[in-house]
Amino acid sequence: MEPKGKFFMYAVMNATVFMPYLFFILAGNQYQGWLNGYASLIIFYVFKSTGTFLFNAFNYQAKTKSLLLVLLTMGIIGSVLASFGSFDALWIEMGAILIGISSSMALPVYITLQYHDHFYYGRKMSNRNYLRALFVIILALAIGGILARYLYPSLAFLFYAALLLITFYFVSRLPDYEVKTRSGEAFLIRPFLVFFIASFILFLFKEARTIESTDYVFWVFLAALVGILIFIGAGLYLMPRMKLKLEPWILYFSFSQGAIMSFTLLYGTFVALAEKDFNFMLFGVYMVYFLGTLFSLAVEPIVKKAWGKRPILYLYSLGIALSFVLIVIPARLSISVGIFIASLFLSMLSRHLNRSAYATATTEMQDASLLLRSRWTKLGSICGQIFLVFLLFIGSLFSALLDFKQVIAAFNGAENMSNDLFFDFAGTALVAALGILLFLFAGLRKYRGTVKK
Numbered sequence: 001m002e003p004k005g006k007f008f009m010y011a012v013m014n015a016t017v018f019m020p021y022l023f024f025i026l027a028g029n030q031y032q033g034w035l036n037g038y039a040s041l042i043i044f045y046v047f048k049s050t051g052t053f054l055f056n057a058f059n060y061q062a063k064t065k066s067l068l069l070v071l072l073t074m075g076i077i078g079s080v081l082a083s084f085g086s087f088d089a090l091w092i093e094m095g096a097i098l099i100g101i102s103s104s105m106a107l108p109v110y111i112t113l114q115y116h117d118h119f120y121y122g123r124k125m126s127n128r129n130y131l132r133a134l135f136v137i138i139l140a141l142a143i144g145g146i147l148a149r150y151l152y153p154s155l156a157f158l159f160y161a162a163l164l165l166i167t168f169y170f171v172s173r174l175p176d177y178e179v180k181t182r183s184g185e186a187f188l189i190r191p192f193l194v195f196f197i198a199s200f201i202l203f204l205f206k207e208a209r210t211i212e213s214t215d216y217v218f219w220v221f222l223a224a225l226v227g228i229l230i231f232i233g234a235g236l237y238l239m240p241r242m243k244l245k246l247e248p249w250i251l252y253f254s255f256s257q258g259a260i261m262s263f264t265l266l267y268g269t270f271v272a273l274a275e276k277d278f279n280f281m282l283f284g285v286y287m288v289y290f291l292g293t294l295f296s297l298a299v300e301p302i303v304k305k306a307w308g309k310r311p312i313l314y315l316y317s318l319g320i321a322l323s324f325v326l327i328v329i330p331a332r333l334s335i336s337v338g339i340f341i342a343s344l345f346l347s348m349l350s351r352h353l354n355r356s357a358y359a360t361a362t363t364e365m366q367d368a369s370l371l372l373r374s375r376w377t378k379l380g381s382i383c384g385q386i387f388l389v390f391l392l393f394i395g396s397l398f399s400a401l402l403d404f405k406q407v408i409a410a411f412n413g414a415e416n417m418s419n420d421l422f423f424d425f426a427g428t429a430l431v432a433a434l435g436i437l438l439f440l441f442a443g444l445r446k447y448r449g450t451v452k453k
Contacts, residue, residue, distance in 0.1 A: 003117070003123075003170070003173065003174055003175075004170060004173060005166070005167075005169075005170035005173075006125065006129055006170075007125070007129040007130070007132035007133040007136065008132075008133070008136060008166065008167065008170060009110065009167050009170050009171060010110075010114075010125060010129070010130075010133045011132075011133035011134070011136035011137045011140070012136070012140075012163050012164065012166075012167045013106055013107050013110040013111075013167070014107060014133070014137065015137050015140055015141070015163070016075070016102065016103045016106045016107060017103065017107055018290075019140065019141065019144060019160060020044060020048075020099050020100075020103055020160065021041075021044070021045070021048075022141070022144070022145065022148070023144060023148050023156045023157060023160060024040055024041040024044050024096065025041060026145065026148035026149050026153070026156070027085070027092075027148040027153030027154070027156050027157070038206075039089070039093050039096075040082070040085070040089070040092045040093045040095075040096045041096075042203060042206040043093055043096040043097060043100065044096035044097075044099055044100045044103075045100070045202070045206060046100065046199050046202045046203050046206070047096065047097050047099075047100025047101050047104065047199075048100040048101075048103045048104050049104070049198065049199075049202055049378060049381065049382055050104070050194070050195045050198045050199045050202070050378070050382070051100050051101030051102075051103075051104035051105065051195075052101075052104045052105050052371070052374065052375050052378055053191040053192070053194045053195035053198070053375065053378070054101065054191075054192070054195040055101060055104075055105060056188060056191040056375065057187060057188050057189070057191040057192035057195060058187065058188075059186060059187065059188050063176070063177070063179060063367060064109055064112045064113050064116065064177070064179070064367050064368075065113060065171065065174055065176060065177065067105075067109055068106065068109045068110055068113065068171055069168060069171060069172060071101075071102045071105055071106045071109060072102070072106070072164050072165075072167060072168045072171065073168070074098045074099075074101055074102040075098065075099055075102035075103070075106070075160075075161075075164045076161045076164045076165055076168065077095075077098055078094075078095040078096070078097065078098025078099035078100075078102065079095060079099060079157045079158065079160045079161035079164065080095070080157070080158070080161050081094050081095035081098070082094075082095030082096065082099065082154075082157040083095075083154040083155070083157040083158045083161070084154070085153070085154060085157075086152075086153070086154050092157075095157070102164075104378070105371060105374070107374075108354075108370040108371050108373070108374035109370070109371055110171075111354055111370055112358070112367065112368075112369070112370045112371065113171075113174065113177075115354075115355075115358045115370070116177040116179065116367075117174075117175075117177075119358075120175075120177055120178075121175075130297070134294070140159075140163060143159060144156050144159055144160065147159055179366060179367040191375075194379070197230055198379075198382045201382075201386055202382065202385065202386075205385070205386070205389055225390070245361070245362075245365050245372060246357055246360065246361060246365070246369060246372060246373060247356070247357075247360050247446075247450065248446045249443050249444075249446035249447040249450055250353055250356055250357050250360070250373060251373070251376050252439065252440075252442055252443030252446055252447075253313070253349065253353055253440070253443045253447070254353055254357075254373045254374075254376035254377045254380065255376045255377070255379060255380035255383075255439065255443075256380060256436060256439050256440045256443055257346060257349055257350060257353065257377050257380060258376070258377035258378060258379065258380025258381035258382070258383075258384060259380040259381065259383060259384035259436045259439065260320060260342060260346060260380075260384070260436055260440075261342075261346060261377075261381055261384070262380075262381040262382075262384035262385045262388070263384050263388055263429075263432055263433065263436060264289065264323070264327060264338070264339050264342045264343070265285065265286070265289060265339075266384070266385055266388055266389075267327065267335075267388060267429050267432075268281070268284070268285035268327075268335055268336075268339055269281055269285055270392075271332075271335060272284070272285060280332060284332060284335070284336040284339075285335075285336070285339060288336050288339050288340045288343070289339050289340070289342075289343040290343075291340065291343075292339070292340040292341070292342070292343025292344040292346075292347065293343050293344075293346075293347045295340075295344060296343070296344045296345075296347035296348050297347075299344070300348050300351070303315070303348070311447070311448075312352060313349075313352070313443075313444065313447050314444070315345075316345045316348060316349045316352070317440055317441075317444055319341060319344065319345035320341075320342060320345050320346070320349075320437075320440065321437060321440075322341060323338045323339070323340075323341035323342035323345065324338065324342070324433040324436075324437065325338070326338030326341065327339065327342070327429060327433065328426050328429045328430045328433055329426070330426040353373060354370055354373065357369040357370055357372075357373045358370060384432075384436065387432060387435070388428070388429075388432045391428050391431055391432055392428045
């Protein structure tokens with residue numbers, strides 16, 4: 001029998017990626033709290049990026065269905081706490097932690113359940129259910145946005161809690177898939193270190209945007225630089241000693257996927273902030289990225305058929321390289337088109353990596369394969385953000401026009417860029433793009449070895 005609420009679960013799980021972020025932007029800024037009211041948004045963002053590593057550090061072993069129910073419970077409790085933010089900002093900041101952790105892991109865990117359902121029962125989402133899910137997402141965004149923006153902000157979080165509660169019911173009705181899970185009870189120090197260091201760096205970067213004193217911000221970024229060096233050193237030390245649980249090329253491309261996503265969105269956002277153009281950020285960056293993701297669902301079968309039997313990752317890599325060429329051209333239209341193309345190919349790449357991770361994982365790892373892959377994507381996203389901002393500040397040391405204080409002012413959206421400064425920012429983007437493409441090329445080499453076998 002077909003599971004009930006399949007399209008609803010799909011819609012809400014995909015919405016967990018961006019809906020809470022929208023609510024914290026619209027509702028969180030209306031509360032007077034820590035960091036001029038930005039604390040809840042920053043806390044949510046940090047835990048959304050790093051919460052999966054904290055969860056992994058406690059080595060909680062459970063089947064995917066049980067894990068998703070735990071994550072939904074965390075999201076429900078966090079949303080209810082956030083709804084009390086009108087009484088005290090501390091409530092919304094506490095809720096941001098739980099919502100962030102839930103949002104960090106819910107989607108890959110749910111996709112794993114979808115793959116289990118297809119593997120054991122041969123069931124897939126129909127086109128009709130995809131259209132229903134799209135309608136639910138659009139309707140939920142409209143209702144939530146109206147609640148947060150024009151009515152009572154706390155109702156937006158209660159609305160989100162209600163969506164998660166309904167999803168909890170549908171998930172609890174899914175069959176218990178007979179899958180194997182790994183055993184383990186020890187606390188894992190490596191993912192905890194990743195969580196701690198990455199959270200520290202990201203929080204400092206985001207906090208800098210709320211502080212007007214450029215002298216203080218300098219010391220903030222100096223502390224972040226120390227964290228970056230520790231992060232790199234730990235990575236170089238641990239990587240050769242790690243026993244990889246998925247195919248190396250999958251992990252390389254997963255890391256690259258996260259770095260590409262953060263690069264396109266962060267650079268577009270930075271340009272919009274620097275020019276104090278909220279409409280460009282909303283419609284020229286985020287809306288374009290969202291449309292690229294939706295469009296990929298329609299064109300993927302056509303693209304694959306046209307490409308034929310050649311290795312598909314070569315096509316995806318070429319598409320991403322083309323998007324980078326357009327993004328680094330200092331023109332708004334070019335940046336928007338580049339973001340659209342990047343989103344288009346990233347979405348197709350993500351689905352390909354999910355299928356490959358599930359199909360190639362060992363029986364013991366299959367249940368956790370997509371969650372593991374998502375952690376590498378998160379790691380790539382974190383590193384992409386860190387190094388783009390870091391390169392921007394390094395670039396200010398070699399620019400005749402761009403200095404440290406101007407970077408801080410632009411990062412805070414405090415002044416417009418001149419056309420000359422725009423080229424300095426584009427130069428930084430070019431260096432970051434080349435670095436990501438080099439890592440993508442390393443993944444292609446690993447992939448080529450697999451294809452030849």
